[in-house]
Amino acid sequence: MTERLRVDVAIVGGGIAGCSAALQLRRNGLDVCLMEKGALGSQASGVNFGGVRQQGRHFAELPLARRSREVWSRLRELIGSDCEFVPSGHIKLARSDADLDELERYAEAAAQFGLQLEMIGRTRLREHYPWLGEHVIGASLAPQDGHANPRLVAPTFGRAARAAGADLREFTTVVETARDGDSFRVRADGLEVSASFLVNTSGAWGGAIADAFGEPVPIETSAPNMLVTEPLPLFMTRSIGVCGGDVYLRQVARGNVVFGGGHGWADLGLERSRPLSEVSSRAMEEALRVVPRLESALVIRSWAGIEGQMPDDLPVIGFSRTTPNLIHAFGFSGHGFQLGPVIGMIVDELVRDGASQSSLGAFDIGRFGGAAVRRHVAAANPENGG
DSSP states (O other): OOEEEEEEEEEEOOSHHHHHHHHHHHHTTOOEEEEOSSSTTOSHHHHSOOEEOOTTOOTTTHHHHHHHHHHHHTHHHHHSOOTTOBOOOEEEEEOSHHHHHHHHHHHHHHGGGTOOOEEEOHHHHHHHOTTSOTTOOEEEEETTOEEOOHHHHHHHHHHHHHHHTOEEESSOOEEEEEEETTEEEEEETTEEEEEEEEEEOOGGGHHHHHHHTTOOOOOEEEOEEEEEEOOOOSOOOSEEEETTOSOEEEEOTTSOEEEEEEEOEEETTTTEEEOOHHHHHHHHHHHHHHOGGGGGOOEEEEEEOOEEEOTTSOOEEEEOSSSTTEEEEEOOTTOOTTTHHHHHHHHHHHHHHSSOSSOOGGGOGGGGTTOOOOOBOOSOOSSTTO
């Protein structure tokens, strides 16, 4: 027997974006049903690097990152846990004069958005971070950036949304999304939901929903390759990235060093991903060059998750161009973790006010002109999970 629900907003996808949207909408009085084919946060939101990073973002995205960083500061107040968020600061390392020039140009431009970055020369770098490799000649520091535990964030937002009265359905695979008169019809296993608004927060699968409403996008599939070491004595005081994005590292309170670089294997249809040994080996080599102290560290686990990658590295956020009351928020291209909390606020603004206080023009789905190419992508996106 099919269960039938009528709600104000149906959300497809239970990552950070979907769960934070469910929370905001429900706290503002709307009836919400979220459907997730697996467990909350089991895809890109839960298996990424965990960077809470503003530094290095595309300037179109930086205002969103600035706004989201304010939310991270009050995460415990918002959802009852800080999800191991640590404002450790983030240093981006230069290994050549060209890298230094790049960092200086970025810092100058970022200041116009209110992001103050501090340039660090070789001498000071050696004084404060003696564990860095000798080939590192400088860095830029974003003191307010940091990292959190990605396995905790989406589920914690989900629990808060449920506590507020939102209906979150895990292990519920959506098989149809369609317009039905003035409403949307969403069908899943044994469930049919009718809603005034439909929110597409389906990550790498978001393109399929957009396609169903006549908005094909060139979304690709990527699988960032991640590793973690055994617990080590604490020494890595900052979250680390490098110009070029070959590798990124952070150390958690338990002492484990989480790092990544390159891409593994993923199959969108099978909903499976795995790390590749050759990619993991290269990531370990790069990690050793940046932090030689890791030479004797034991890698205890590796993994890969499925990400949706857009050709311009920018997500799709905003109203549909073809269908009233359809809202997209997907394709975060390996750096949606930090943005997740504010995406819920943006979705809430779009539903209740018809517009967001954040500028979304750069993320409009119409920028692709209907192009639809989907394939696996091997090109690295610098610092996955920020």
